[in-house]
Amino acid sequence: MILGPMPATILIVDDDPHIRHLLVFAFGKAGLETIEAADGEEALAQVERNAPDLVVLDINMPRMDGLEVCRRLRATSEVPIFFLSSRDDEIDRVLGIELGGDDYVVKPFSPREVVARTMAILRRTAPRAPQAEASPVIRHARLSLDTEGWAAQWNGRDVSLTVTEFTILRTLMASPTRIFSRDQIIDHVRGPGFALTDRTVDSHVRNLRRKFAEAGGGDVVETRAGIGYRLGPCGGAAPPA
The missing domain is CATH 3.40.50.2300 (Response regulator)
Structure with a gap:
């Protein structure tokens, strides 16, 4: 059976x-x-x-x-x-x-x-079925995400993320030059129609920045005032003052 x-x-x-x-x-x-x-x-x-x-x-x-x-x-x-x-x-x-x-x-x-x-x-x-040619790992400078293993690394060092933090970062990495509004991030993370607030998105992004800054990556997420967020250069620069 x-x-x-x-x-x-x-x-x-x-x-x-x-x-x-x-x-x-x-x-x-x-x-x-x-x-x-x-x-x-x-x-x-x-x-x-x-x-x-x-x-x-x-x-x-x-x-x-x-x-x-x-x-x-x-x-x-x-x-x-x-x-x-x-x-x-x-x-x-x-x-x-x-x-x-x-x-x-x-x-x-x-x-x-x-x-x-x-x-x-x-x-x-949930574990995903392996694909024949597509790599589950996406990289940007010193940042890498294993999208099947739900693992994030900075310079080869593991950075522990929650499900929501990981999903936000994966969304930004999928379109590294795009600026995502908070509403667009909510739609990607939760699906459309969930009653989350801008402050909740900001809290998740603050968590991401703090965790990567502690690992030496202070430039993982950039803020575009009045618009939203996008992936930073991920080169290891200090966070903005």
Whole structure:
């Protein structure tokens, strides 16, 4: 008997059992496995034990909030993180992205929307069938991306990126002379129609710049005032003052 690929496993972290059960049902209908955690400490233990493919993470929880859980996970893992926010507070959302979150939705939310966004993230990270001649590695000066292995390098040194950071950089590298508006970046990363803000895009770009600057690449992404972003020369120059 030939077995198909194992379904992805989603860790749902929320102190409200009703929300957990709602998402367990929605993900189950989509053919995904789920595990649950009622607080941040249990979430960290579940990640350690079960290595989920994605974490759906409530921001506002007792004992340890979602932002602290994200901070601790990012110290050791690049598992995609999808935030649930109980209030429409842009500061929380932007901070979550800056800590390494990949997406977010504000409560009350549509379970179908959460599943759709989760599936989009999983598709971006799924292994791809090898192509006969096309190389999965794209390069620009000292920067290289392995688009199948989801690996970024600067001067041969690995730079750890989240799914969203990687996708933004891949978008810029695909058209290195093009300037992308923030709306165009959102369309490439999420697909059209997602209600993200300019500040969220800016937060991801700040993360990219910081990570590459720490590796010696201060000129990976350029800003074009009033327009958007494009790929920089990637020669190793210091970031602009």
